[in-house]
Amino acid sequence: MIFSSTDQLIRVSKALLMAFFSFFGLLMMYSNFTDYSVNHEYVAHILSMDTVSDKVRYSYRAITSPMMHHRIYWAIITLEVIYTLYCLLGTYQLFRTINSSAKDFHEAKKFSIAGLLIAIFTYYVCLQVIGVEWFNMDESTDWNYQDWARHIVDFIFPLLVYITLKTER
Secondary structure (H helix, E strand, O other): OOOOOHHHHHHHHHHHHHHHHHHHHHHHHHHHHHOHHHHHHHHHHHHHOOOOOOOOOOHHHOOOOHHHHHHHHHHHHHHHHHHHHHHHHHHHHHHHOOOOOHHHHHHOOHHHHHHHHHHHHHHHHHHHHHHHHHOOHHHOOOOOOHHHHHHHHHHHHHHHHHHHOOOOO
16 A cells, blocks of 8 residues: 555554554444343343352342343443444544545544544443452453453553654644
8 A cells, every 4th residue: 555645654554553443342232132142141140149159248239130231231231322323423534534634534533533432431331440449350250351351451542652653744
């Protein structure tokens, strides 16, 4: 692929990285809808805290209602759908303005930024902070999303920084 300048390559890289993350969001949505029972089981065990080492000590934190397990899982799915839609729209906007002025390209980043912020909320706040710190998810050997969520955040946060940088001229 031949690029007219480094600035053009940077723009293309931002749009492509957003496309990659949008693809991840689509796969997450597909997985959550087609493997609902498997993923719901994970959420139910984490919320119930039934596999943590000191469950008696922390049992007041547990949510054992199956209805609440479904509602919380649907809240997570909803967040994933929303961030994916924002990221897809952001990807489209970046590709649409790839040859526009620096100002127009920079303004086209807003949907991408919003989508990435929602994704950070989903994987960092909901899974890592609440899942690990409140529901002690990290203590479970079988029902633990901590490392998985950390790997996603380890991609999202630098991507957010990269996308927001105004390096285009």
